[in-house]
Amino acid sequence: xxxxxxxxxxxxxxxxxxxxxxxxxxxxxxxxxxxxxxxxxxxxxxxxxxxxxxxxxxxxxxxxxxxxxxxxxxxxxxxxxxxxxxxxxxxxxxxxxxxxxxxxxxxxxxxxxxxxxxxxxxxxxxxxxxxxxxxxxxxxxxxxxxxxxxxxxxxxxxxx
Amino acid sequence: xxxxxxxxxxxxxxxxxxxxxxxxxxxxxxxxxxxxxxxxxxxxxxxxxxxxxxxxxxxxxxxxxxxxxxxxxxxxxxxxxxxxxxxxxxxxxxxxxxxxxxxxxxxxxxxxxxxxxxxxxxxxxxxxxxxxxxxxxxxxxxxxxxxxx
Numbered sequence: 001x002x003x004x005x006x007x008x009x010x011x012x013x014x015x016x017x018x019x020x021x022x023x024x025x026x027x028x029x030x031x032x033x034x035x036x037x038x039x040x041x042x043x044x045x046x047x048x049x050x051x052x053x054x055x056x057x058x059x060x061x062x063x064x065x066x067x068x069x070x071x072x073x074x075x076x077x078x079x080x081x082x083x084x085x086x087x088x089x090x091x092x093x094x095x096x097x098x099x100x101x102x103x104x105x106x107x108x109x110x111x112x113x114x115x116x117x118x119x120x121x122x123x124x125x126x127x128x129x130x131x132x133x134x135x136x137x138x139x140x141x142x143x144x145x146x147x148x149x150x151x152x153x154x155x156x157x158x159x160x
Numbered sequence: 161x162x163x164x165x166x167x168x169x170x171x172x173x174x175x176x177x178x179x180x181x182x183x184x185x186x187x188x189x190x191x192x193x194x195x196x197x198x199x200x201x202x203x204x205x206x207x208x209x210x211x212x213x214x215x216x217x218x219x220x221x222x223x224x225x226x227x228x229x230x231x232x233x234x235x236x237x238x239x240x241x242x243x244x245x246x247x248x249x250x251x252x253x254x255x256x257x258x259x260x261x262x263x264x265x266x267x268x269x270x271x272x273x274x275x276x277x278x279x280x281x282x283x284x285x286x287x288x289x290x291x292x293x294x295x296x297x298x299x300x301x302x303x304x305x306x307x308x309x
Contacts, residue, residue: 020209023218025166025173033162049187052163054243059250060225067259068228069217074210077203077304084268088227090293090304093199096226096242107186107197109296114182122161122185134178140171141178148162148176 020069022062029149031056036156050099113141125151168194169201170218198223200295203302231272 034053037045045053071079078087094101120127133143164184165176186192198220205219229250230242239245254262293304 018209018212019215021216022221023170023173023216024221025170027167030163030167048191049163051241051243052168054241054247055220055222055226056163056167058222058226058243058246060222061251061253061259062221063254063256063259064228064251065217065221065225067256067263068224069206069209070260071263072206072210074207077207077302081263081266084271086231086271088199088202088224090196090199090295092227092230092242093223094195096223096230097195097198098241098243099193099195101193101195104191104193107183107192107194107296109197109301110182110186113178114185118185119181122188135175137172137175140175142165142172142175142181143178145162145166145174145176148165152162 018070020066022065022069024062025145027056029145033149033152033156046098050097052097055097123151164194167222168198168220170220172218196295199304200302203295203304207302232266232270233272235272 034056037053042053068079071081073080073085076085078085090101116127116130119125120130123130130143133147134141135144136142161181161184162176165180166174169177169180169183171177171180183194183197187194202219202224205214205217208214209217226242226246229246230236233249233251236242236245236249239248295302295304
């Protein structure tokens, strides 16, 4: 869905007109997979990955996000409204994701991508198979979403 | 891993980003916390849109939306976390123009300054002697300074 919003010069000091589209991936397949998890599996998942599955269920009003993005001030890194500003904080994000930062280590970016053998170990897919599925789209390396969803459904079927 | 690739750290349509898989592995095998990376990527996506280098905003829009929901509207009582609030009492559906009008007319009385689950008394606003907090994401590193804002 695309929503384009023109800024009203009267109501704001930022007169630029921005066309923003929010990238929306199809989440239906992921939601289905999430629902196939048993309650123990869900609990284990939540402990490590926080409330990601809950977040996945939220029906996002994309026009709200696009309109909010218009109020973003890149110099101040905050959202500016008529008479106040709001800032996204780490503390709020840890609440949303339900992953307390205290006592833990934050993500550290590594120069090297994860190796295929590591991925193969986690996914139980043969390294050669993984290698053949790897694609590059507009300069971004990755795997087609469909491939993993089909694979995960097969795993879930086996368990059933 | 797929959840990370297409939902938490989206990059391209229908693609599980290899970089996002790296965050997943860090969380799974090294027990690292992805919150700072998600926030860094959200700021980076907003920055990129405003620099007009990218028109498509690739970030975890659900987190951003839940954040918004937790800050607007009436005080949330009886909800354990912001996600539960967004699931059970999200804002009424509005179109693009309605949201635009809503934000233009938003004043400080309509904002939740202290959501009920915000119980931590201290906030992270600097890193050692440095006035900024560095946030490391999948696509960039940014400085974050809530004091300035």
